[in-house]
Amino acid sequence: MISTIPANRRRVPLNSEIEAQASPNACGAVERPRSKWRRAGFALVNTWLFIHLTAIITAPATVGPSSQSSRTVWTAVAPYLQGLYLNHGFHYFAPQPGSSNLVSWTVTRKDGTVLNGRFPNFDIRPRLYYHRHFMLSEFLGNSPPELQTVIVKGFARNLCREYDGETVTISTVRHDLPSMERVRAGGKLDDGDLYEEQPLGSFKREDLL
Amino acid sequence: MKNRFGWANRISDKARLYRWVSWLLNPFRVAANAWNEFWYSPSDPVVLALIRIFAGGMLLYTHVIWGLNLPAFFGSSGWNSPDVLSVVQEDGIVPSFWWYVSDQWLMPVHCLCIAILFLFWIGFATRVTSVLSMIITISYSYRAHMSNFGLDQINAILCLYLCIGPSGALLSVDRWISVVRARRKARREGVPYAAPVVSRSITANLAIRLIQLHFCVIYAYSGLSKLQGGAWWSGEAVWLAFANLEYQSISMTWIAWYPWISDLMTHTTILWEVSFAALIWIRPLRPLVLAMGFSMHAGIGGMMGMWTFGLIMIFGHLSFWPAGIVRRLLGGLPLMPTLLGTLQPLKQTRLSARNTDLKVAPALLWVDRTVRRQLLCLRYFWQRGYHCAGSRDLQEARELRETTLPDAVVVMATGWEDEEVTTFHDDHCSRPDAEPLFMILSTSQSARLNGRIHTPGSHVITGQVSLGSLRREIQETLDHTSDDQEFEWAAEHPIGEDS
Numbered sequence: 001m002i003s004t005i006p007a008n009r010r011r012v013p014l015n016s017e018i019e020a021q022a023s024p025n026a027c028g029a030v031e032r033p034r035s036k037w038r039r040a041g042f043a044l045v046n047t048w049l050f051i052h053l054t055a056i057i058t059a060p061a062t063v064g065p066s067s068q069s070s071r072t073v074w075t076a077v078a079p080y081l082q083g084l085y086l087n088h089g090f091h092y093f094a095p096q097p098g099s100s101n102l103v104s105w106t107v108t109r110k111d112g113t114v115l116n117g118r119f120p121n122f123d124i125r126p127r128l129y130y131h132r133h134f135m136l137s138e139f140l141g142n143s144p145p146e147l148q149t150v151i152v153k154g155f156a157r158n159l160c161r162e163y164d165g166e167t168v169t170i171s172t173v174r175h176d177l178p179s180m181e182r183v184r185a186g187g188k189l190d191d192g193d194l195y196e197e198q199p200l201g202s203f204k205r206e207d208l209l
Numbered sequence: 210m211k212n213r214f215g216w217a218n219r220i221s222d223k224a225r226l227y228r229w230v231s232w233l234l235n236p237f238r239v240a241a242n243a244w245n246e247f248w249y250s251p252s253d254p255v256v257l258a259l260i261r262i263f264a265g266g267m268l269l270y271t272h273v274i275w276g277l278n279l280p281a282f283f284g285s286s287g288w289n290s291p292d293v294l295s296v297v298q299e300d301g302i303v304p305s306f307w308w309y310v311s312d313q314w315l316m317p318v319h320c321l322c323i324a325i326l327f328l329f330w331i332g333f334a335t336r337v338t339s340v341l342s343m344i345i346t347i348s349y350s351y352r353a354h355m356s357n358f359g360l361d362q363i364n365a366i367l368c369l370y371l372c373i374g375p376s377g378a379l380l381s382v383d384r385w386i387s388v389v390r391a392r393r394k395a396r397r398e399g400v401p402y403a404a405p406v407v408s409r410s411i412t413a414n415l416a417i418r419l420i421q422l423h424f425c426v427i428y429a430y431s432g433l434s435k436l437q438g439g440a441w442w443s444g445e446a447v448w449l450a451f452a453n454l455e456y457q458s459i460s461m462t463w464i465a466w467y468p469w470i471s472d473l474m475t476h477t478t479i480l481w482e483v484s485f486a487a488l489i490w491i492r493p494l495r496p497l498v499l500a501m502g503f504s505m506h507a508g509i510g511g512m513m514g515m516w517t518f519g520l521i522m523i524f525g526h527l528s529f530w531p532a533g534i535v536r537r538l539l540g541g542l543p544l545m546p547t548l549l550g551t552l553q554p555l556k557q558t559r560l561s562a563r564n565t566d567l568k569v570a571p572a573l574l575w576v577d578r579t580v581r582r583q584l585l586c587l588r589y590f591w592q593r594g595y596h597c598a599g600s601r602d603l604q605e606a607r608e609l610r611e612t613t614l615p616d617a618v619v620v621m622a623t624g625w626e627d628e629e630v631t632t633f634h635d636d637h638c639s640r641p642d643a644e645p646l647f648m649i650l651s652t653s654q655s656a657r658l659n660g661r662i663h664t665p666g667s668h669v670i671t672g673q674v675s676l677g678s679l680r681r682e683i684q685e686t687l688d689h690t691s692d693d694q695e696f697e698w699a700a701e702h703p704i705g706e707d708s
Contacts, residue, residue, distance in 0.1 A: 049248065056423055060430035082302035085347040085365040090430040092359060095438030097449035100456070120455060127458070128274045128517050132356040134455055136288050139355040147297065151355070154293035161286045177452045180445075183465035189454040 055081050063089035100134075101141020102173040103155065104197060107165035115163055118173070140200075141172045148172070148200060156203040168208075171199040231591040242594045248418055251409035253532035253552055254378040257416055258332070259539070261339075261376035263524040264367040265330035267517065268342060271364060272319075272326055275349060279315040282353045283307055289353050298354060306344070307352035322349075332381020339372040363521045366423055374416030379407060380539075380548050388547050407550040420528040425486035432482030441479055444472030450513060458514035478505060489529060499526050571687050572596040574615040574644075576606040578624035586621075589676045603633045610637075610644070617683050619647045627657055634662050645686045649674065 055077035061070040074081075081087035107115045120134040140151050156168040174196045178187050232239050281287045291308065310318050322345045329338040346368045350361045377383040387405050395402035440446040448471040451461035464470050481501050488498050503523055510519030527535075536552075539545050573595050577583035580601065587597045598613055600606040603625065610618060618637065622630045630648070637646050646667040650658065655671040662669055668682065 046244075052419070053422065056426050060426065060434075063434070079302050083304060084369060085350050085362075086369075087301075088362045089434070090359075090362075090427045091434040092431050093446070093450060094431065094434035094441075096435070096440035096446055097453060100453055102455070126274065127514050128271065128360075129277055131358065131360075131515065131517075132274070132282070132353075135356045135358050150293055150296045154290040155288060157286050157290060158281055158284075158288050161284075162281065175453075175455065177449050180448055180465040180468055180471075183452070183462050189452060189457070189462065 051077065051080065056086060059087050060089045060091070063091055097177070099174050099176045101137050102175060103137040103140060104171045104173050105155075105159055106169040107159055107163045108167045109164060110166050115165070137172070141174065152200045153203065153208060156201075157208040160203075160205050160208055166205050167202060168205075169199070169202040171197050173197045230588065234588075235592050238592065238594060248415055249411050250414055251411050252414035252417060253536070254375045254407070254410050254413035255380070255532050255535050255539070255549065256527060256530055257371065257374045257376045257413050258379040258381060259535055260367065260420070260524060260527050261332065261335070261371050262330070262380055263527065264364070264371065264521065265326070265332075265342070267360075267521050267524065268346060268364055268368060269323070269326045269330050271360065271517065272323055272345070272349060275353065276316075276319050276323065279319055280312065282356060283310075283315055283319075283349075284312050286312075289355050294352075294354055298351075303351040303354075305348035305351040307348050332377040332383050335375075335377020335381060335383050339368070339376060343368045343372050358518065360515075360518045360521055363427075363518070363525060367420065367521070367525060370416045370419045370423070373419065374413040375410050376416070378410065378413070379550065384548050384550065388550075404547070404550055406553045408553045417528050420525060421489075424525050424528070425489065428482045428485035432479055432485070435479055435482070441475060444468070444475045447471045447474040447478065453513075456513040456515070459512050461512055477501070481505065495529060499529060502526055571616040571683070572613065573598070573683070574606060574609055574613065574618045575599045575621075576603065576619065577601065577621040579621070582621065586619075586676060590680065593680065603629055606633070607636070615644055616687055617645045617647065619649070619679070619683070621649050622654060623649075623651045627654065630654075631658065631661050634667060638666050645683070647679065647683060649679075 054073065058070055058073045058077060059081050061067075062074040078087065102118055102120065104118045105116070107117075109115070119137060120130050122130070124130040124133055136155070140148060140155065143151060152170050156170055159165060159168045159170075176194045176196070178189060178191070178194060183189075275282055282289060285291060294303075306318075325338055325341045325345060328334065329342040343365070346361075346365050350357055350365060391405050392402050435441040435446070438446065440449055448464055448468070450456065451464060451471075481498070485498060485502070488494050503526065506519040506522045508519075510516040536549060539549060573590055575583060575587055575590070575597055577586065577599070578601055583599050583601070587599050590597050598609055598615065600609055603620075606618070606620075609615075620630070620633065630650075634646065634648060637643055643666045647670060648662060648667060649670045652672050655669070668686065670679070670682070
């Protein structure tokens, strides 16, 4: 089959000695007519992409210190971010790795038995389960004091339930990090003076229910 | 080389120069085409399926671990008791079905969730189980708010994107079921069995792109936020991380005697995280960037006891792996011929993708001896969204044709010997999958060659012709071809995949 272009389509000479020129009314590469619904769907997908990208870029930008503009944008996209659990800061080990927090507790049972514990501890296994407990103690230790009073009650209630206790005493323990010089001089990571305990309160079972 | 993006990347220096010129002349059109190409080019779902297997396994493991003490983490009197969370989570939107589950129903609901996550992992009814898995992941995360860390964030992110793409199209029970059905149908109808062909999918590409961009955001903020801390500048940060007994799984205190190791690791970590979002898009550097990421996350896993977090980040890195390499790596494993299937030939998918009206432009190979004319023509087609590669040599054009898989070939035949033109034409048209060939001849050349160039796949244009006419001719031919191919392919492979 030899295809030729009808004469009425020929305007500007292209081949041989005359150079090519662009057609002034040329349109895009794909000229197939689109249905109204397809166009709408395509526009919707693009709109969602724009909103989604804006949202995931804005969320970490609102972790302090942050600008008023980023907080304003975040307000608009917050329901979307929170609904899909995308509202994260990604500030891993930032601004710098710091001391860790532990929770120390004492439970007294009805019969007078006293139980002591601290979490996280390496007896908690597997490692992910250990890490869940570590995150609990970190959350408590890094919370502002007014929030700590609320959280510690929840912790006390759980300890009462788990160990059938009558009274629970809880404190948070900050474990500071040794310097290189200290380790070189013979210091250990678990030296006693690196731990600083701060009592958070004593709770009775009936007060917690 | 069969990737459109790759196609565009392998144009000659001259073509690359003109690409920049196109940007300057018509930035909005070029940007729109680049946007469409980035998000809506169909891709092999094998990478997404592999991520489903790894991330789905991690999801399952994560949730099994929650089950070790459900009352403590999800009970009304647990660590995360609702009255405490109501204060901690303030007025935020915290969707979770766990708010409506009483203590005595904790274990049955948890077992149901584990069953759904297992089905998602093995790829059964993946379109449904992926969405349910996302709901489960979000619900657990909000309910156990105070016990969460980075693992839960990445779990939710990957799960969301696995819902968007056909993550169960391959390496899944869904795939196995489709193969069994095709086999039964062939037996019933008495025709030879042909395994269902795997289609490239726009949503697979969309999901992969979203994972890639989200990981860029994660590393960018992770790196930039570290720059606020003095230890990341002084080189102590890695030491501080290793000196944290609660994170430690291997004693790394020996680094205290070699501070330069801490300095090196600290600075490398910062440089890698801050530059990831830029360097990962440079193809030659990508393996190096991923290898460094692998080392870093393996280190976090091995030395700081966060294997789960380290692994889930490495799983996310799979989104940057080329599908071809993943196929080759998996190809030798048992059952893979069934679970991987054969990928639908590129051209059919590419053209059928065009039928979805997503403006995936055709690719042209332009062969012309006259440099100035070639550049003007290429500019014309580039401005209209086409992908173009140019060549001044017929032999080079043959090689380019094999490597770039254009949709159509245009040859400005003036300037070449008649014999060269007919040889190129015959060679081109003798190929079984020959692209439409447009030969533009001068009047005298046409008279000489009359009768020697006439095959169904070639279009001979004689005399003067405008670029607009040529473009319409090419477009009409490609539209016609795509319809035929779509029809033939559908008739040949009635069991379709998501496209």
